[in-house]
Amino acid sequence: MTTLWHGRFAGGPAEELLAYTVSLPYDQRLAPDDLVGSRAHVKGLVRAGILDGDEAAAVFAALDQVGDELAAGTFTFVPSDEDIHTAVERRVTEIAGPPGAKLHTGRSRNDQVATGLRLYTRRMLGDVADRIIAFQEVILGSAEAAGDVYLPGYTHLQRAQPVLLSHHLLAHGWALSRDVDRLLATRARANVSPLGAGALAGSSLPLDPHGVAADLGFAAAFENSLDAVGDRDFVAEALFDLALLGVHLSRIGEEIVLWSSEEFGFVTLDDGYSTGSSMLPQKKNPDIAELARGRAGRLIGHLTGLMATLKGLPLAYNRDLQEDKEPLFDAFDQVLLALGALAGLVSTATPSVERMQAAADSPYLVATDLAEWLVERGMPFRDAHAVVGALVRDSIDRHVPLDELVAGHPDLGDDAVALLEPGVAVRRRRSPGGAGPDPVAIQLESFRERIEADRLRVEG
Numbered sequence: 098m099t100t101l102w103h104g105r106f107a108g109g110p111a112e113e114l115l116a117y118t119v120s121l122p123y124d125q126r127l128a129p130d131d132l133v134g135s136r137a138h139v140k141g142l143v144r145a146g147i148l149d150g151d152e153a154a155a156v157f158a159a160l161d162q163v164g165d166e167l168a169a170g171t172f173t174f175v176p177s178d179e180d181i182h183t184a185v186e187r188r189v190t191e192i193a194g195p196p197g198a199k200l201h202t203g204r205s206r207n208d209q210v211a212t213g214l215r216l217y218t219r220r221m222l223g224d225v226a227d228r229i230i231a232f233q234e235v236i237l238g239s240a241e242a243a244g245d246v247y248l249p250g251y252t253h254l255q256r257a258q259p260v261l262l263s264h265h266l267l268a269h270g271w272a273l274s275r276d277v278d279r280l281l282a283t284r285a286r287a288n289v290s291p292l293g294a295g296a297l298a299g300s301s302l303p304l305d306p307h308g309v310a311a312d313l314g315f316a317a318a319f320e321n322s323l324d325a326v327g328d329r330d331f332v333a334e335a336l337f338d339l340a341l342l343g344v345h346l347s348r349i350g351e352e353i354v355l356w357s358s359e360e361f362g363f364v365t366l367d368d369g370y371s372t373g374s375s376m377l378p379q380k381k382n383p384d385i386a387e388l389a390r391g392r393a394g395r396l397i398g399h400l401t402g403l404m405a406t407l408k409g410l411p412l413a414y415n416r417d418l419q420e421d422k423e424p425l426f427d428a429f430d431q432v433l434l435a436l437g438a439l440a441g442l443v444s445t446a447t448p449s450v451e452r453m454q455a456a457a458d459s460p461y462l463v464a465t466d467l468a469e470w471l472v473e474r475g476m477p478f479r480d481a482h483a484v485v486g487a488l489v490r491d492s493i494d495r496h497v498p499l500d501e502l503v504a505g506h507p508d509l510g511d512d513a514v515a516l517l518e519p520g521v522a523v524r525r526r527r528s529p530g531g532a533g534p535d536p537v538a539i540q541l542e543s544f545r546e547r548i549e550a551d552r553l554r555v556e557g
């Protein structure tokens with residue numbers, strides 16, 4: 098078997114070495130990026146006077162053929178193809194002959210893999226941002242459709258105050274906006290070319306890293322060759338962004354699990370987005386929501402795993418860095434699958450308006466409004482809080498409806514009882530960013546604008 102390093106070695110690689118070090122099964126997905134990087138490198142070699150026009154044409158044609166073979170599934174891998182970079186270069190040399198053997202001039206797999214992985218990451222970060230926005234549009238649609246429907250807002254998972262359903266849905270939407278923001282910031286930092294760093298120290302050949310960086314659409318070229326090949330900050334940042342996105346999707350999942358339970362009964366899931374039980378005929382389970390919750394653990398694991406891999410590495414490239422790919426690829430795969438499944442789940446779910454509003458119509462959820470009503474009539478809030486708290490305690494202890502006690506209280510009376518009418522309290526949440534119809538109408542508009550602006554940022 099011929100390896101890339103056969104000149105220095107008397108014997109071939111051991112079978113166990115190949116089995117343990119091979120990355121081809123998973124890094125094949127970098128093929129398109131490897132080809133793009135290789136084309137830019139060839140152009141750079143022409144500008145440096147290392148390849149002439151005919152040689153470059155032969156290598157370009159071979160790279161095109163390799164791309165076609167890979168796309169068509171006719172590319173034949175051989176046992177010495179330890180990674181996609183090795184495989185592409187081997188095949189280019191087979192096709193193009195001696196000019197193909199010049200492809201790797203001034204280049205190492207260390208800058209090559211860093212280049213391919215940055216191109217891939219840059220693209221995928223945009224794709225994820227795009228899919229988040231598609232999910233945000235689903236959330237926006239549900240929020241618009243929710244109209245004036247309200248439900249209890251919770252703290253400590255105890256009913257606290259009524260909020261509009263649209264307000265609750267948009268709360269998740271804004272968390273996703275921060276995710277989009279983070280992904281785009283990470284994309285900007287990843288947008289630096291490492292090509293031309295060589296194995297670690299640059300080259301004695303007249304290469305121009307800035308030229309190839311420009312050809313690849315990178316915003317800049319590396320400043321330090323050791324950093325260029327040893328840096329995986331962009332992978333760690335991407336994994337953090339995806340893990341936090343996963344945490345947000347997990348929190349959405351957890352609420353769907355709760356809301357679809359018989360105990361809450363706030364939402365009915367569509368059959369197409371629910372599963373049944375193999376044994377219990379009556380069951381309808383929220384498996385998508387549960388997996389969105391469960392896979393967040395896996396995404397967090399990918400982040401912590403890579404951080405542990407990186408923490409002890411001396412400069413510059415170490416083979417440990419090959420461990421960056423599987424977590425990154427899986428994290429991208431998992432969030433894209435989750436976003437698609439959750440978008441379908443949310444867009445097809447039916448809110449149970451009566452259950453939500455009945456749960457929010459408990460007079461105890463209006464306690465704060467009663468206290469604030471007293472505040473508006475001059476009572477210090479701490480005193481008002483005590484007055485209403487005592488009424489609530491009395492109501493619970495003596496099983497007397499709160500409205501009777503409010504009606505009979507000298508500081509409250511019939512005017513205050515009106516606050517206890519269903520739906521009144523939520524309409525009184527008028528402060529900016531609050532949970533009532535007036536601020537939510539404004540919020541819906543700014544969320545819509547935010548999504549539109551983010552779409553342009555993702556494309557730009």
Ligand code: ARG
Pocket residue numbers: 120180206207210414416418419420
């Ligand atoms: N497959 C390797 C990786 O992903 C490519 C770089 C190998 N470089 C080397 N010097 N062995 O990291």
